[in-house]
Amino acid sequence: MNGVHDMGGMDGFGKVEPEPNEPTFHAAWEARVMAMMRAMGAAGAWNIDMSRASRENLPPDVYLASSYYRRWALGMEQMLLEKGLVDSDELAAGRALRPGKPLKSKLTPEMIERVLTRGSFARPAPAPARFKVGARVRAKNMHPPTHTRLPRYVRGRVGVVELIHGCHVFPDSAALGEGDNPQWLYTVRFDASELWGADADPTVKVSIDAFEPYLEPA
Amino acid sequence: MQVRVRALETILTEKGYIDPAALDLIIEAYETKIGPHNGARVVAKAWSDPAFKARLLKDGTEAVNALGYVSRVGDHLVVVENTSQVHNMVVCTLCSCYPWEMLGLPPVWYKSAPYRSRAVKDPRGVLRDFGVTLPRETEIRVWDSTAETRYLVLPMRPAGTEGWSEERLAALVTRDSMIGTGLPKRPEDVAS
Numbered sequence: 001m002n003g004v005h006d007m008g009g010m011d012g013f014g015k016v017e018p019e020p021n022e023p024t025f026h027a028a029w030e031a032r033v034m035a036m037m038r039a040m041g042a043a044g045a046w047n048i049d050m051s052r053a054s055r056e057n058l059p060p061d062v063y064l065a066s067s068y069y070r071r072w073a074l075g076m077e078q079m080l081l082e083k084g085l086v087d088s089d090e091l092a093a094g095r096a097l098r099p100g101k102p103l104k105s106k107l108t109p110e111m112i113e114r115v116l117t118r119g120s121f122a123r124p125a126p127a128p129a130r131f132k133v134g135a136r137v138r139a140k141n142m143h144p145p146t147h148t149r150l151p152r153y154v155r156g157r158v159g160v161v162e163l164i165h166g167c168h169v170f171p172d173s174a175a176l177g178e179g180d181n182p183q184w185l186y187t188v189r190f191d192a193s194e195l196w197g198a199d200a201d202p203t204v205k206v207s208i209d210a211f212e213p214y215l216e217p218a
Numbered sequence: 219m220q221v222r223v224r225a226l227e228t229i230l231t232e233k234g235y236i237d238p239a240a241l242d243l244i245i246e247a248y249e250t251k252i253g254p255h256n257g258a259r260v261v262a263k264a265w266s267d268p269a270f271k272a273r274l275l276k277d278g279t280e281a282v283n284a285l286g287y288v289s290r291v292g293d294h295l296v297v298v299e300n301t302s303q304v305h306n307m308v309v310c311t312l313c314s315c316y317p318w319e320m321l322g323l324p325p326v327w328y329k330s331a332p333y334r335s336r337a338v339k340d341p342r343g344v345l346r347d348f349g350v351t352l353p354r355e356t357e358i359r360v361w362d363s364t365a366e367t368r369y370l371v372l373p374m375r376p377a378g379t380e381g382w383s384e385e386r387l388a389a390l391v392t393r394d395s396m397i398g399t400g401l402p403k404r405p406e407d408v409a410s
Contacts, residue, residue: 006312009335009339013331013332013336018347022325027219028220032223036227039236064331091229103235109239116247120294122293151362201340201342209367
């Protein structure tokens with residue numbers, strides 16, 4: 001979706017402000033939100049693409065005004081409601097009013113290593129790769145209203161395939177609960193002038209990781 | 219948020235979805251075990267061992283897991299090497315993708331609108347925000363992590379470190395140097 005989360009190339013947000021000696025968390029609740037999100041994901045309540053989509057679907061003013069983990073918390077509440085895992089009267093009451101629904105699993109202390117190492121998103125290839133390293137490709141001019149990982153700033157632009165990462169879970173499908181729908185994944189490199197015009201810094205090159213359905217021959 | 223999040227945890231626990239003890243362990247791991255020291259050891263090894271460096275650049279996940287002494291990494295770790303010609307920088311314009319296993323949880327600035335918006339359009343300006351100025355002719359290569367691949371920058375080994383042990387070298391490797399928004403410390407920065 002064309003949301004405010006798709007920030008590449010926007011102006012006006014100001015300087016980057018690194019925080020010296022930044023703590024891992026700035027409040028105890030941030031840590032609980034991060035861990036709850038991981039635990040519910042491991043339990044099979046949702047996949048990583050659904051959780052990203054839940055944050056992107058926050059109203060733009062809420063997204064921009066919220067801290068990172070507040071976005072996580074708000075997105076998580078929304079997913080719990082949508083999936084019927086928690087009801088709104090329970091959120092209002094601050095306690096469970098009826099038993100939980102069955103999930104695939106439950107993260108116990110013995111299973112922690114499983115969530116500390118990333119899972120694999122690679123899948124067997126259903127078809128040969130359409131593009132080779134060095135191929136010139138154009139990022140499609142596409143604007144799905146649902147989750148996608150093709151940023152707006154490359155759409156319609158021509159780049160070169162630099163790496164092929166194999167076949168991976170396709171986020172656009174997985175976010176909708178439509179299964180893995182594996183697609184070839186490429187690193188595509190663009191000259192800054194192709195993205196930002198003739199005045200762009202000629203020494204800058206930018207790449208994205210693009211799934212095959214995002215690309216067409218150029 | 220403290221009250222709202224506590225209520226949420228109560229509900230999820232009462233409904234049997236989560237075990238708070240498991241949450242405690244996840245938090246403890248990110249506060250104490252998983253951080254930039256993992257990445258620093260990998261970088262120091264690559265600076266010291268050309269065969270390992272070649273393996274790391276070929277397949278980051280395989281090379282790190284073969285080391286055995288840093289925490290395991292999941293699939294698709296891609297390591298990109300800085301040289302005197304090319305400087306690499308990593309961003310996630312859409313959210314916050316970051317090599318957690320190598321660097322821990324991302325800092326707030328990495329997830330912030332200023333970094334995500336500008337890194338792909340004005341990387342030299344972003345580097346200036348970090349106090350880094352590179353030669354005008356250096357190519358700046360920005361990697362926008364838009365899929366499940368995770369990028370780690372292999373910074374250039376500082377001059378004057380010939381014969382240093384991996385442990386001493388690792389102390390020069392900063393988190394930001396592995397994201398590409400900083401450079402490693404120089405020997406004189408850590409003189410004791």
